[in-house]
Amino acid sequence: MVDRLLHRGREAAAPGDPRDEVWRRVKLARHLGRPRTLELLGEMADEVVELHGDRGFGDDPAIVAGLARIDGRRIAFVGQQKGADTEENVRRNFGMPHPEGYRKAMRVMELAERFGLPVVTFVDVPGAHPGPESEERGIAEAIARSIGLMIRLRTPVVAVITGEGGSGGALAIAVGDVVLALENAVYSVISPEGCASILWRTADEAPAAALAMRMSASDQLALGVIDGVVAEPGEGAHADVRETARRLKSAIVTRLDQLAAVPLDELLEARYRRYRAIGPYTEVAAPAVAQPPSRGLTDRLRDLLDPGRWAAGVPLPGSSRRDEPPAHEDV
């Protein structure tokens, strides 16, 4: 699957095409050799104690969580964990968490709050696991609750996008007082392939979608979604894991020390205001757009335009579904 993701969606583009630049970063963010949460912690921490299980269902191998000591500072950590090879990827579900992964994350974050440990998260996920079991056990509920917990968690939170920041599955552990990203990390509301297949009607336009969504770390910094970008050495994080971890450690420690100096109430209020204010819109004084015709007629017009309407009578096997899910992949 990783191979499929890595190799599809590439079309020859003109030299100097900005799509090349962003797509190069998408490929780096997905690089099989990119250091994951445990590798980064292994380099930057004096000690790591991984904790397991969500206390309700099981232990999700796609999310790791626990306690660690970085530069003498005690922290709690949470992060997605993709595999370093196919075998490990299969075991870890390609880093796509099920609900129990996010519930384990919440459990450890609550533990951190209880014992006054700051939380550091490492975000690297194509998206939450989209399978039936994930839905059955409430992936949407787990994501929403995790976001809510991180907004009210009474301890400093530093989130780092280290690889793929894939949609709600990423945001579920990426709410923080400070959000950092590695230089070649990407962050988006939907995968570029998903976006392209909906808006361009072909996944081959993924580089165009990646560009349109401005998913690179530097673009996300400009948009105010993240607060800082940590430069990667040489060819990228995979080329020098130790140096990447050293730079990341320095950035994290600096931020943790800054946050530790802020009274908790102020920290929580600033965190709230950050997310309350995000997302630009405008306010116009003019009255509503021309009123549509009577309710019945509008609805009838909509029914005519409703793609599900004409697909009637062709239910999918086993589900009696008559309309495809609307424009979304996950989120």
Added chain:
Amino acid sequence: MPIKLPSFRPRRDDYPPDLWTKCPSCGEMLFNKQLDKSDRVCPTCDHHFRLSAAARLELLLDPGTFEERDAGLQSVDPLGFVDQKPYPDRVAAAQVATGLRDAAVRGIGAIEGRPVSICVMDFGFMGGSMGAVVGEKVARAAEDAIAARIPLIVVSASGGARMQEGTMALMQLAKTIAVLERRRAARVPYLSLMTDPTTGGVFASYAVLGDVNLAEPRALIGFAGARVSAGTIAQELPPGFQRSEFLFDHGFIDRVVHRRDLRTELVQLLRYLRPADGSSGDGVEGDTRWGFRPMGFLSQLADRVVPEIGPPPGSSGSERSSEERASGEAKRG
């Protein structure tokens, strides 16, 4: 030339679409006037057609009580997003088609005389997708509910976050959840109604977080698109996957409610779930504790104290004003 007998087999032209609608579920041809009368539920098979925001408000609220707020909120184009078409053009086209400014309408209304802060989504506007405007409207609806201490109702109908606003749309999950967390701490009730469809980031934020989660029958509700689920996982999907009843069976929806019963059920729930006023809940029946009562505990104190001692002679008495306030509020409730 043989005489052609009139055929009883309907031809296409016999059902002009401005008069008739084919039920996508049972195939029945439904006369539009009849469909409108049944709140757009198929009389044969109970298929719930999608409702516009206006029709939804009409269905749920007391006639003439809706007072729209923030009607002027409008999307901007934070990314300069162009696919086959620039994003502002898509917004403009949706505005013309629906008469709405964006995919949600919010305001204050009343249900059986009780004030509520309500936000309803409209799938007809770019698939009900959530960008910054929708997120802001949900957030403000929750803030109004907290400020006035009245229940919050959000009716979802959405394909998820709006791709054209990129991570700005994704961040609306955090924005809406942040305000809903404050709402929870303020002990103001929130009823979430999920309608067809409620998917992606809308489901994974405010829709799933109701104090009580309701859904219309057979609505598509889920996080990942079923196409994606099946495609990525190469696995057969269970029957009824991502329908209201499936979510109900797995414990994420409290009640699946037929459209004709929605108002009744909302009223019933709101009778139990009232904004906590800081006094200990005694569960006493009656409407006197309903509504906007920032000083509710004073009024209750007055209710108990005033009749016994009565106003002191010649006193303009603060107790009296409390009592008046209490009775005034009882009427409003």
